[in-house]
Amino acid sequence: MELIDAIKGRRSIREYKPDPVPREMIKDILEAGNWAPSAKNGHQWRFTVLTGDSKNRYNEMFRDTLNMFIQKQGRDEAGSAPWTLEVMQEAPVVIIVWNTNDNGWISEEQSVAAAIQNICLRAHDLGLGSLWIGDVFYAYPETRAYFGKEWKLSGAITLGYAASEGKVPKKKSLDEVAEFLE
Numbered sequence: 001m002e003l004i005d006a007i008k009g010r011r012s013i014r015e016y017k018p019d020p021v022p023r024e025m026i027k028d029i030l031e032a033g034n035w036a037p038s039a040k041n042g043h044q045w046r047f048t049v050l051t052g053d054s055k056n057r058y059n060e061m062f063r064d065t066l067n068m069f070i071q072k073q074g075r076d077e078a079g080s081a082p083w084t085l086e087v088m089q090e091a092p093v094v095i096i097v098w099n100t101n102d103n104g105w106i107s108e109e110q111s112v113a114a115a116i117q118n119i120c121l122r123a124h125d126l127g128l129g130s131l132w133i134g135d136v137f138y139a140y141p142e143t144r145a146y147f148g149k150e151w152k153l154s155g156a157i158t159l160g161y162a163a164s165e166g167k168v169p170k171k172k173s174l175d176e177v178a179e180f181l182e
C-alpha cells in the first residue's frame with residue numbers, strides 16, 4: 001500500500017468482528033510502533049496487549065470505575081467513554097499504551113504518540129481496523145494500579161477486523177491549518 005493511501009485510508013474503527021488477530025500480526029504491528037522516532041531515541045513507549053479474559057477483566061474494572069464516576073459527576077461528564085468501552089468490549093485486542101516518562105519531557109509523550117500512529121497505520125496496511133483511545137484516562141490512576149505500573153498512561157488502541165467501514169470525518173482544509181511565511 002502506498003504510504004499516502006495508508007495515511008488517508010486509515011479510519012477510526014468502532015465496530016469489530018469477533019475473529020481473533022494472530023499473535024504474529026499483533027507483533028508485526030507493534031514492531032511498526034517500535035520503529036517510530038523518539039526523543040533522544042528513548043523508545044519511551046511500552047505496550048500491554050490484552051486479549052480474551054485479560055481484556056474482559058480490564059474492561060470490567062474500567063466499567064466499574066466509569067460507573068462510579070458517572071454516579072458522582074453525572075452521565076454528561078463521561079462524554080464518549082461509555083461508548084468507547086463498548087468498542088473495547090467488541091474488539092478482540094486492546095493495547096494499553098504507556099509512557100516511561102524517564103525525564104518528564106513533553107517530547108516523551110510525543111514519541112509515544114508517534115508510535116501509536118505507526119501502529120494504526122500498519123494495522124490498516126495489514127487489513128485491520130484500529131481505534132486510538134483517550135477515554136481510558138477516565139480510569140487513569142485505576143489503570144496504573146490495576147497493572148502495577150509506575151509509567152504514565154498514554155492511552156489505548158483497539159485492533160481487529162472491521163465489521164463496518166469507519167465514517168470519513170470532515171477534515172479541515174490545508175488552508176485552515178497551515179500558513180506559509182516568506
Ligand SMILES: Cc1cc2nc3c(=O)[nH]c(=O)nc-3n(C[C@H](O)[C@H](O)[C@H](O)COP(=O)(O)O)c2cc1C
Pocket residue numbers: 010011012014080084131132133134135136166167168169
Ligand atoms: C489522542 C486521541 C484520542 C482519541 N480518543 C478516542 C476515544 O476515546 N474514543 C473514540 O471513539 N475515538 C477516539 N479518538 C479517535 C478520534 O475521534 C478520531 O481520530 C477522529 O474523529 C478522526 O477520525 P479518523 O480517525 O477516522 O480520521 C481519539 C483520537 C486521538 C488522536
